[in-house]
Amino acid sequence: MLNRVILIGRLTRDPELRYTPAGVAVTQFTLAVDRPFTGQGGEREADFIPVVTWRQLAETCANYLRKGRLTAVEGRIQVRNYENNEGKRVYVTEVIADNVRFLESNRDSGGGSGQREESTYNGGSSNSGGNRGNSGGYSRNNQDPFSDEGKPIDISDDDLPF
Template sequence: MMNRIVLIGRLTQDPELRYTNSGTAVASFTLAVDRARPNAAGERETDFVNVVVWQKQAETVAQYLQKGRLAAVDGRLQIRSYENREGHKVRVAEVVAESVRFLDKANNGTSSPSATPPRPVTGSIPVQPAPRGPAGYEDDPFADDMDLSDDDLPF
């Protein structure tokens, strides 16, 4: 059996960083991914895929990715269900990322993270501010990784 998802798309909003009760970082964001073929009207449709990232990679994603950034996600599809406040069973499909690659440079043209820290989200998981890395690790480690435009991609 195999459960593997590879996506390339743009973030629809800044990642949301939270911490579990045991202190494990978890970030979530939505990736807008264009479909490969146009529809009957000749337009390309877009899928909006929920992505969850755990541990140190979650902190890195929250620190360096922002709305509009191009990212590649490699992971697995997870379907989970829960009961909402009205008592209805809700099923959620999301990609649990094993690897997230930053495919473009920051919007502001610099390799430093945004001046404002990621906004924590309130909810059932206690919220704590994202810790800052040690000196020397402030720069985006993926800033010079690739220099691609959308025209360079084969799809």
Template sequence: MINNVVLVGRLTRDPDLRTTGSGISVATFTLAVDRQYTNSQGERGADFINCVIWRKAAENFVNFTSKGSLVGIQGRLQSRSYDNKDGQRVYVTEVVVDNFSFLESRRDRENRQANGGANFAPQGNNAPSTNNFGGNSAPSTNNATPSSDPQPQDPFADSSNSIDISDDDLPF
């Protein structure tokens, strides 16, 4: 059977790290994942997915992420149930995380935290950076002076230099 989940989203709050009675670390968090479509008002909705991660990976996840962090996770969907203190049966469905990736740089994360974590709008360069999942990560929220890095030059901007390509140069 196949049970594989891959999600990219932002943490809705700081992950919660706990230790079981046998000393195993476990962290829980909620991931906000944007939907692909917009509603009639042009707003993009989100799904809020409960996740759990175990052992040393949980400790690393808690140490390097915080509310608003952009992460990619891979794991499996799991359902469980328990009786709460009122004697009612509670059903829980969550993603048990096997692997995760940080999808923003430390600088972007620190800038976001310095700005209160609420501003995800681009500041300056509008070219998004790519992440490990082939999509686009959130733009930088750097409010400092613009970077002195030169813009990449278009190698085809000067049309006076023609490019000579023969059939032997093509790989197919």
């Protein structure tokens, strides 16, 4: 069985950061993802998908994401339900993110220099009882990985997977 989703879209509003009674950070935001076709009037349609992040990833998203920012989200789909005040069962479908990539810097969204900057934060497991050592970390990538000016790459046969 597999439950994995990858989305790229723009935030519809600033993320909301809250804390559980146990002190665990949780952030909620909505991602507007364009559909691959246009509507009857020739206009682009979008889906508005709720996203939830936990712990350090939640705090990072709350600090760096803003309304309108282009963002990639990787995680799993979760469906939960509860009874509202009127006694009716309410179903909520949302993406629980464990990896968020900030695809625009402040300069890009403000009409800046045009140099693209990508920031990544890989959060720890979102379903664990505590924060069990993040496998990833926050990083900024501004260098061209292919800037070797055509020089051959020295790779040992031991490094090849076949």
